[in-house]
Amino acid sequence: MENVKKIATRESYGNALAELGDKYENLYVFDADLAAATKTCIFQKKFPDRFFDCGIAEANMMGVAAGMAATGKIPFVSSFAMFAAGRAFEQVRNSIGYPHLNVKIGATHAGISVGEDGATHQCNEDIALMRTIPGMVIINPADDTEARAAVKAAIEYTGPVYMRLGRLAVPVFNDPQNYSFEIGKGIKLREGKDITIVATGLMVYEAVQAAKILADEGIEADVINIHTIKPIDKDIIINSAKNTGLVITVEEHSVIGGLGEAVCDVLSENYPTRVIKIGVNDEFGYSGPAVELLKKFGLSSDNIVKTVKEALNNK
Secondary structure (H helix, E strand, O other): OOOOOEEOHHHHHHHHHHHHOOOOOOEEEEEOOOHHHHOOHHHHHHOHHHEEEOOOOHHHHHHHHHHHHOOOOEEEEEEEHHHHHHHOHHHHHHHHHOOOOOOEEEEEOEOHHHHHHOOOOOEOOHHHHHHOOOOOEEEOOOOHHHHHHHHHHHHHOOOOEEEEOOOOOEEOOOOOOOOOOOOOOOEEEEOOOOEEEEEOOOHHHHHHHHHHHHHHOOOOEEEEEOOEEEOOOHHHHHHHHHHHOEEEEEEEEEOOOOHHHHHHHHHHHHOOOEEEEEEEOOOOOOOOOHHHHHHHOOOOHHHHHHHHHHHHHOO
16 A cells, blocks of 8 residues: 555544634534544634533533524534434434534544444444434545545535544545535546446545556446535436446445445436445444454455455356
């Protein structure tokens, strides 16, 4: 694997908030006693009067943020994905989603890559939960460049946004000078005719690496980055499926209710196509080094290559 700079998207989140705090004086940040981990401490240091630690009371934090949004402020609420999407689901649904308030949720430490924190903290269900809330925008950035752009886009969007961020440092592969982020628009990273690989979050880089390996063996893959899972870019998925006739989805999330099902929904209604889902199967994770866990659960370029070959052989 080529030598590239690595940054955790939670770091990108904290840095982006601090940078945007100068421009947006109505930007406020809430945390649930995890500022050092979620990196909202970067904003706290720069703007202490606009930062509030709500303690280990995530549900209450969502309600407080909803109230602040109702006054015209732009609150960002942060905690681990397991707590932000899981523990506080009712408050997110009823206090933020139902009145469609302008609250942004920065959910860090999502997925298997939380690593040693184990199954209780490895939230592989958050996208599925947030997809059920009407009007909720879901963004899952792939690297530092995309995460910073996502925070800015979330501020400029009026309505609830759920941003999925990681603990693990991941390669920065998008060029910040030539990168453009638009909510609801996917990005085609490679052109191919044999198969479509649709990826999100930290799996996007793995998908690109897999496509490079496949290209050396004469297999050309379309690689699509779906950074916004809801609303999803239907056109880019349908057009690619028409081009290749076979789709593989890759996500660091349960195969139930996540990117794979969102893609299946699009294709079943518009252009029925065979879809193979790579993700966390119907099981819990367990404690271990993040990189090793990702490999164990098949969330790697090597497994994407293997799955593509098997799929093409059975096409």
